Amino acid sequence: MVINNSHEQITSIPKAEVADLDFYYGSFHALKGINMTLPEHSVTALIGPSGCGKTTFLRCFNRMHDLYPGNRYEGSIWLDKDTNILGRKVDPIEVRMRISMVFQRPNPFPKSIYENVAYGLRVRGENNRRLMDEKIEDALRVSALWDEVKDRLNESAYNLSGGQQQRLCIARALVADPEIVLFDEPTSALDPIATASIEELMSTLKDRVTILIVTHSMQQAARISDHTAFMYLGELIEFGRTKDVFNKPLNQQTEDYISGRIG
Numbered sequence: 001m002v003i004n005n006s007h008e009q010i011t012s013i014p015k016a017e018v019a020d021l022d023f024y025y026g027s028f029h030a031l032k033g034i035n036m037t038l039p040e041h042s043v044t045a046l047i048g049p050s051g052c053g054k055t056t057f058l059r060c061f062n063r064m065h066d067l068y069p070g071n072r073y074e075g076s077i078w079l080d081k082d083t084n085i086l087g088r089k090v091d092p093i094e095v096r097m098r099i100s101m102v103f104q105r106p107n108p109f110p111k112s113i114y115e116n117v118a119y120g121l122r123v124r125g126e127n128n129r130r131l132m133d134e135k136i137e138d139a140l141r142v143s144a145l146w147d148e149v150k151d152r153l154n155e156s157a158y159n160l161s162g163g164q165q166q167r168l169c170i171a172r173a174l175v176a177d178p179e180i181v182l183f184d185e186p187t188s189a190l191d192p193i194a195t196a197s198i199e200e201l202m203s204t205l206k207d208r209v210t211i212l213i214v215t216h217s218m219q220q221a222a223r224i225s226d227h228t229a230f231m232y233l234g235e236l237i238e239f240g241r242t243k244d245v246f247n248k249p250l251n252q253q254t255e256d257y258i259s260g261r262i263g
């Protein structure tokens with residue numbers, strides 16, 4: 001297929017560059033020849049119909065697929081132009097320290113609010129209490145949760161509402177200063193008010209990190225993202241500034257998806 005995905009040049013510095021990426025689940029070819037840059041300090045949304053490969057693509061960025069046998073990557077994802085995070089010599093655990101992830105459903109551990117966030121530091125061998133307190137407060141503030149939990153840090157995380165739990169998971173993902181945070185439909189299990197507060201967070205978070213988010217909601221992509229990538233049947237069909245992709249799509253398939261004709 002000839003793919004015309006060359007919208008006006010994106011001028012931001014690339015945080016990551018995906019080059020000729022293919023991915024296979026056993027013999028199933030799930031991602032096909034993907035080339036894309038992830039602009040630094042911005043929100044990039046991955047959209048496309050169910051099964052097109054959005055989650056598969058997202059999971060390549062923190063080597064989640066390594067956890068299952070039979071999965072295979074080809075091609076590269078360059079971080080800061082110097083490390084191919086798919087390189088055989090690169091330790092996936094190191095990659096996950098630089099690139100963290102927030103999942104569809106809030107998944108706090110059966111621990112206190114404090115210990116949930118502390119986890120991200122403890123796995124890195126940190127146990128200086130003063131430093132941990134500072135970092136945990138900072139992560140909870142950035143995640144817009146501090147005021148709601150500062151007097152109950154030792155309570156179980158399960159006492160929090162769904163939206164608060166998701167903000168706690170965001171704090172856990174942020175506490176160790178990752179460079180990129182991956183979000184896999186982070187609001188799909190939340191009500192509209194909790195969704196709005198997570199969406200609001202995105203615009204402040206991008207000052208600290210680069211964000212890649214899978215969303216089923218085109219409205220959400222339009223509201224929160226700076227750049228949008230449209231995928232279809234394992235291919236990247238179109239990528240550009242969100243306003244360009246939504247207002248003047250270059251491809252018929254993108255236009256059909258955005259206008260609700262496919263999906």
Ligand SMILES: Nc1ncnc2c1ncn2[C@@H]1O[C@H](COP(=O)(O)OP(=O)(O)OP(=O)(O)O)[C@@H](O)[C@H]1O
Pocket residue numbers: 025028030048049050051052053054055056057216
């Ligand atoms: N573990 C797996 N083994 C084999 N095939 C898989 C596996 N996970 C996903 N797939 C297939 O890979 C393709 C892409 O799936 P993926 O979950 O990435 O799509 P998606 O765009 O995120 O879909 P959705 O929007 O429904 O979540 C689909 O055809 C899916 O059936």
